[in-house]
Amino acid sequence: MTKRPLAVSVPVPRKTSKVRAVAHGGYPKGDETRERILNVALKAFGEASFLAVTTRQISEAASVSLPTLQYYFGNKEGLYLACAEAIVERYRRHTTAVAAEAAKTLSEDCDSATARVHLKGVIGALAGLLAGSKEAEHWAQFVARELRDPGPAFEILYSRLWRPGLELTARLIARIRGVDESDPAARIQALLLISSLLAFQSGRSISLRAMHWSAIGREELAMIVSGLDAQIDAISRHQT
C-alpha cells in the first residue's frame, strides 16, 4: 500500500516524505481517503467516459475537496490511470485460479476434448464474474470503452488484460482444433468468442433491452453461457 508513484512520468504528487500521518489502527491515515476516492472514481469512470466525468463530481461524491484529489493522484489522468491499474489487479485476483489451471493443462499436451472443457471453464468463469457484481460491470465498461477509444490507460489495459486473455483463449482454441498456436483462424475465433461474451457486459444495457430482461440473474446467465458453449462446440467442428 501507499506506493503512490504511479507508472506515469508526468505530474506525480508532491510529498515524497517517507513519514506519513498515522491513524488509530496503525495504518497511514491518508490511505483510507485515497481508497475512497479510488472507489468513487472506479464507479464514475465505469459509468461514463474520461471526458464526461468531472473531477468535481468525483471529489464531491467522495466528500473531499478538489485539491485532495490532486494531492493523491496528481491530476485527472493520474486518477484515471490508477483506476486502470486497480481494475487490472482486481481482475487478476478473480481469474488467476482458472487461468492458471488452463495454462498448466496447456503446457502438458492435453487432447482436444480437455482443452474444450477448459475453454468453457474460462469463458464461464468470466461470464459469471462479469454478470455477478455491480463493480465488475463498471470494470468491464471501463475496459471496453478504453479499448474502443484508446485513451491514457490503453496500454495498461491492452497489454496486461486484453492481450493475455486473448492469448490464452487463442491457445486453447488452437489446441481444440489441433492446429498450431500461431494459426490465424484460431485467433479470429478467439476474437469472435470474446467479442460475443462482451455483448452482455459492456453492451449490457442494450442487450437487456433487446431481451426484455430487467437484469441478468441466474437463469439469464445460464442461457448466455449455453449460447457461448454452443459457439465453443462449433469451433472443434470448423475446419478451414
Add this chain to the structure above:
Amino acid sequence: MTKRPLAVSVPVPRKTSKVRAVAHGGYPKGDETRERILNVALKAFGEASFLAVTTRQISEAASVSLPTLQYYFGNKEGLYLACAEAIVERYRRHTTAVAAEAAKTLSEDCDSATARVHLKGVIGALAGLLAGSKEAEHWAQFVARELRDPGPAFEILYSRLWRPGLELTARLIARIRGVDESDPAARIQALLLISSLLAFQSGRSISLRAMHWSAIGREELAMIVSGLDAQIDAISRHQT
C-alpha cells in the same frame, strides 16, 4: 433536399424563409455548404465522441465559421442528430436489398437450410460493407459508441438500425432452429452473432493489432466471414 426541420423539437435553425439563394446549377446555394459540414461531422464523430469533438474542429475542417454551423443545425446536438439520421439513411441504402430478400423468404415458410443461407448472406453483406469503405467504418464507430454510451442519438439508432437488424437476425435464427420467433435462445444467439461481427468493426483497431494485420483486405475478410459462418452453422446444431 433542403428539408432542414430536424426530427427534434428543441433548437431549430431560424430562417424558415421559403426563398433560398440559388447558385449556378439551380440548386439552393446553402445545400452544398450543409453537405460539406455534415460529411466533416460524420468523419469527426466517427473518430471521436460527442464530447471529444469540438464544434471548432468541425467548422475549421469544413472551412466555415462557427455561426454557419449553428445556422444549419441549430446547435452541436442538432448536428450530431443530423449525423445519426444520415447514417441510418446510408446504411439502409446499402442493406435494403439483402434484407428485403431475406425478409421475403421468411414470410413464405422456408426450411432451415434456406434460412441459414440467407443469414450467411446478410452477415456476409454487412461484414463486407463495414470492411469496405473508410466511411462505413466511421458509421460503425458512431453507432457502436452511441449504443454503448447512450447519448442524444440513441433512440434514432436503436429503433431504426439496431432493433430491426437484430429482429431480422433473430427471426432467421429461429427459423433455422425451427423454434418460435419469440424464443429467447434465438435472440441470444442473434446478439452473440452480431456482437462477434462488431469485433472487427467498432473494435477494428484492437482487432487489427491482435491479428498483426495492417488492414482488412479481401483475404482477411474471407477469414472473418469463414469464422462467422462456422458460428452460424453451429446454431442449427445447438439445441437447448
Add this chain to the structure above:
DNA sequence: GTCTATAGTCGGATAGAC
C-alpha cells in the same frame, strides 16, 4: 448565407492557509 466579435459557462489546476 456567412462573417467578426464577444458573452457566458464550466472544468482542471494552483496558491497558500490551517
Add this chain to the structure above:
DNA sequence: GTCTATCCGACTATAGAC
C-alpha cells in the same frame, strides 16, 4: 493531509454587421 479561494483556458452559443 485537507481545506477555501481563485485563476485561466476552452468551449458553446449569441449579437449583429455585411
